[in-house]
Amino acid sequence: MRTKNVMIVGVGGQGSLLASKLLGRLLLDEGYDVKVSEVHGMSQRGGSVVTYVRYGDKVASPIIDRGEADYIVSFELLEAARWLPYLREDGQIVTNIQQIDPMPVITGAAVYPDDLTEKMRATGAKVDAMDCLALAEEAGSPRAVNLVLMGKLSHYFDIPQEAWEKAIKAVVPEKFLALNMKAFELGKNA
Amino acid sequence: MKQLLLGNKAVARGLYEAGCCFVSSYPGTPSTEITEEAAKYEDIYCEWAPNEKVAMESAFGASLAGRRSFCGMKHVGMNVSADPLYTMSYTGVNAGLVIGVADDAGMHSSQNEQDSRHHAIASKVPMLEPSDSEEAIEFTKLAYELSEKFDTPVILKMCTRVSHSQSVAEIGERVLPELKPYEKNIPKYVMMPGMAKRRHPIVEERTRAIAEWAETAPVNRVEMGGTDLGIITSSTSYQYVKEVFGDSVSVLKLGMANPLPEKLIRSFAGSVRSLAVVEELDPIIENFCRQLGLKLTGKDKLPMTDEFSQGIVSSAFGGKVAEGRSLEDTIPPRPPVMCAGCPHRGMFYALKKNKCTIMGDIGCYTLGALAPLGEIDMTLCMGASIGAVHGFKKIAGDSDPNNTVAVIGDSTFMHSGMTGLANIAYNQSNSTVVILDNSTTGMTGHQPNPTTGFNIKGDPVGKINLEALCRAMGINRVRVVDPYDLEECDKVIKEELAANEASVIIARRPCALLKNVKHKASLRVDPDKCKKCTVCMQIGCPAISMREDGAHVDETQCVGCGVCQQLCKFDAFESTAKEGAQA
Numbered sequence: 001m002r003t004k005n006v007m008i009v010g011v012g013g014q015g016s017l018l019a020s021k022l023l024g025r026l027l028l029d030e031g032y033d034v035k036v037s038e039v040h041g042m043s044q045r046g047g048s049v050v051t052y053v054r055y056g057d058k059v060a061s062p063i064i065d066r067g068e069a070d071y072i073v074s075f076e077l078l079e080a081a082r083w084l085p086y087l088r089e090d091g092q093i094v095t096n097i098q099q100i101d102p103m104p105v106i107t108g109a110a111v112y113p114d115d116l117t118e119k120m121r122a123t124g125a126k127v128d129a130m131d132c133l134a135l136a137e138e139a140g141s142p143r144a145v146n147l148v149l150m151g152k153l154s155h156y157f158d159i160p161q162e163a164w165e166k167a168i169k170a171v172v173p174e175k176f177l178a179l180n181m182k183a184f185e186l187g188k189n190a
Numbered sequence: 191m192k193q194l195l196l197g198n199k200a201v202a203r204g205l206y207e208a209g210c211c212f213v214s215s216y217p218g219t220p221s222t223e224i225t226e227e228a229a230k231y232e233d234i235y236c237e238w239a240p241n242e243k244v245a246m247e248s249a250f251g252a253s254l255a256g257r258r259s260f261c262g263m264k265h266v267g268m269n270v271s272a273d274p275l276y277t278m279s280y281t282g283v284n285a286g287l288v289i290g291v292a293d294d295a296g297m298h299s300s301q302n303e304q305d306s307r308h309h310a311i312a313s314k315v316p317m318l319e320p321s322d323s324e325e326a327i328e329f330t331k332l333a334y335e336l337s338e339k340f341d342t343p344v345i346l347k348m349c350t351r352v353s354h355s356q357s358v359a360e361i362g363e364r365v366l367p368e369l370k371p372y373e374k375n376i377p378k379y380v381m382m383p384g385m386a387k388r389r390h391p392i393v394e395e396r397t398r399a400i401a402e403w404a405e406t407a408p409v410n411r412v413e414m415g416g417t418d419l420g421i422i423t424s425s426t427s428y429q430y431v432k433e434v435f436g437d438s439v440s441v442l443k444l445g446m447a448n449p450l451p452e453k454l455i456r457s458f459a460g461s462v463r464s465l466a467v468v469e470e471l472d473p474i475i476e477n478f479c480r481q482l483g484l485k486l487t488g489k490d491k492l493p494m495t496d497e498f499s500q501g502i503v504s505s506a507f508g509g510k511v512a513e514g515r516s517l518e519d520t521i522p523p524r525p526p527v528m529c530a531g532c533p534h535r536g537m538f539y540a541l542k543k544n545k546c547t548i549m550g551d552i553g554c555y556t557l558g559a560l561a562p563l564g565e566i567d568m569t570l571c572m573g574a575s576i577g578a579v580h581g582f583k584k585i586a587g588d589s590d591p592n593n594t595v596a597v598i599g600d601s602t603f604m605h606s607g608m609t610g611l612a613n614i615a616y617n618q619s620n621s622t623v624v625i626l627d628n629s630t631t632g633m634t635g636h637q638p639n640p641t642t643g644f645n646i647k648g649d650p651v652g653k654i655n656l657e658a659l660c661r662a663m664g665i666n667r668v669r670v671v672d673p674y675d676l677e678e679c680d681k682v683i684k685e686e687l688a689a690n691e692a693s694v695i696i697a698r699r700p701c702a703l704l705k706n707v708k709h710k711a712s713l714r715v716d717p718d719k720c721k722k723c724t725v726c727m728q729i730g731c732p733a734i735s736m737r738e739d740g741a742h743v744d745e746t747q748c749v750g751c752g753v754c755q756q757l758c759k760f761d762a763f764e765s766t767a768k769e770g771a772q773a
Binding site for chain 2: 011012013024025028033034035036037038039040045046047048059060061062063065066067068078079081082084085086087088089101102103104105106107108109110111112113116119120123124125142
């Protein structure tokens with residue numbers, strides 16, 4: 001098979017590392033060769049962060065280039081728009097509609113563009129947008145946005161529910177398991 | 191057993207399996223997790239040293255005492271430890287000694303983009319360069335074998351995309367070599383002119399021997415495919431070459447960056463119709479090939495700057511690269527920012543109010559240079575703020591409006607700020623040094639340091655008292671302030687700038703992200719009181735934004751530090767804590 005590409009994007013501190021850990025574990029269990037590339041350090045301090053997950057028979061490069069992403073999973077709306085050029089022609093965006101103003105917007109040096117979901121759709125991109133923060137809060141914690149997004153993403157993967165559950169159990173601490181499973185379910189059914 | 195392992199975690203696994211017993215490092219992205227992961231193995235003694243030079247010298251001592259040792263650092267850390275490195279090349283080792291260095295092409299979290307391979311060549315120390323996690327384990331173990339076989343330290347060169355990528359790797363068992371008891375050997379270990387003069391030819395002979403070994407060692411391998419084009423490559427560049435070309439070209443994959451195998455390269459060049467070198471940053475393999483008289487494509491097509499990708503490699507060879515979709519709107523950048531509740535913010539605001547010229551340093555507080563604070567005039571390297579403020583004050587003299595200060599963190603001060611302060615005390619400049627003591631090494635992810643009172647395992651250990659240290663070095667004026675208290679910061683800055691001698695201001699408040707820090711209830715804005723004067727927007731807090739009905743606080747981010755509250759003339763910020771409840 002062709003190597004498949006998933007980008008997980010967001011704002012530093014939103015919890016994208018757990019999402020990539022979960023996907024990596026799941027895809028490895030499914031028998032794929034997997035590479036996951038993260039960025040640590042300075043950009044984690046509220047900056048734009050991106051994690052690449054690639055899987056297939058044999059994966060070479062650890063990163064994803066423009067026009068290559070089969071899926072872009074975004075924790076924040078502006079970040080989905082920032083990485084749009086990385087989406088494949090037939091790629092799918094799964095995004096949280098939460099908006100977090102970057103510092104240039106806070107200081108008034110720049111403007112947060114309006115109607116980003118519609119504008120992305122107008123380019124022909126397939127966009128699945130939802131209020132993940134509300135669902136995460138419903139599950140019990142605003143920190144569970146990552147599992148809501150993973151639940152939604154699971155729609156597009158031909159991988160049985162049990163395998164997802166097994167991977168979630170492997171990466172989430174025991175005491176937060178019920179909360180995270182609920183967030184996953186809410187995302188899946190949204 | 192196969193696992194998905196982060197490159198740095200794989201190096202730690204390699205250290206464990208190779209029987210390494212001693213690790214001393216200084217944190218630095220992207221190298222930090224090697225040591226953090228190694229510290230999880232009970233069988234390896236691990237520590238954070240105050241800087242890379244001390245770490246490397248400690249690892250050398252451990253090697254002399256007979257156990258395999260390691261020290262890890264980022265690329266610029268190797269500059270700090272270059273002094274012991276270049277002479278350890280002459281002494282060689284007792285038990286194996288491996289130095290891990292991680293380059294940061296693309297400068298994800300660094301101040302420059304230097305290529306560590308130059309250090310290996312200049313110090314005449316062999317260097318191995320893994321391209322994924324599996325090789326990271328394998329090459330770490332090989333590095334110890336080479337270190338002991340050829341009596342030399344060995345450098346293991348990582349880079350961001352190998353250090354911070356997870357790939358599948360096979361893990362094995364730990365094998366602990368016998369202790370190699372220390373034996374006194376003055377001609378080998380005491381490097382003074384007479385002895386060093388006899389060691390240098392040994393180093394040159396060793397390099398020849400390792401180059402000969404490298405000609406046939408599996409660490410350098412040929413993957414024959416199509417013969418129209420042959421590509422010599424290494425590290426993460428190898429992965430991009432395989433991604434783009436698969437088996438349609440032939441590849442010479444070099445796992446050893448120094449010394450390079452002349453005969454193998456010549457023979458590979460002879461087996462293909464045209465030759466190219468694909469390497470990130472500087473043209474080191476390329477220049478070696480050119481010295482051999484080989485014709486090739488290299489930096490004439492590929493950039494010297496930034497990290498590579500499959501797209502960059504493909505387009506250099508005429509491949510088509512997807513443009514991807516884009517919106518007409520300008521997408522505002524999202525630079526990293528000081529966190530909500532960051533203790534650095536209050537002190538930067540007070541320095542800005544006093545129109546200070548700031549000699550900056552390396553850490554989270556470097557973010558003070560970005561809008562809206564815009565409050566740093568210079569950042570160079572670890573410790574440079576203190577050297578620079580001294581020189582600046584000496585030359586500026588009376589023409590200086592007396593508002594130039596150095597700003598440095600607690601960990602960076604221990605790393606290389608103390609010697610600068612010694613110079614200020616000794617050579618008597620009227621400098622003011624602000625130590626932002628947030629009780630941790632913040633940017634690299636919260637490592638303890640000699641001022642925190644805890645070691646890498648979290649056990650209580652010796653704690654250096656910064657005030658006592660500065661006074662002992664000859665600084666009479668040492669003040670401690672709470673950076674959340676703007677009025678106090680302003681007052682102390684004014685007094686110390688006016689004083690006619692050197693001074694140190696310690697702004698002490700732990701990093702807001704530390705797990706044991708208790709936060710107050712978040713604040714909110716009373717829209718009836720807010721006059722939209724935007725004064726609160728001048729501190730660059732990511733939790734505050736201005737909306738049509740006035741300022742707004744993101745309660746999920748706000749930790750109630752109260753800095754904005756002190757700025758607001760209209761008393762619009764109020765606590766969300768319930769009346770009578772403990773804040």
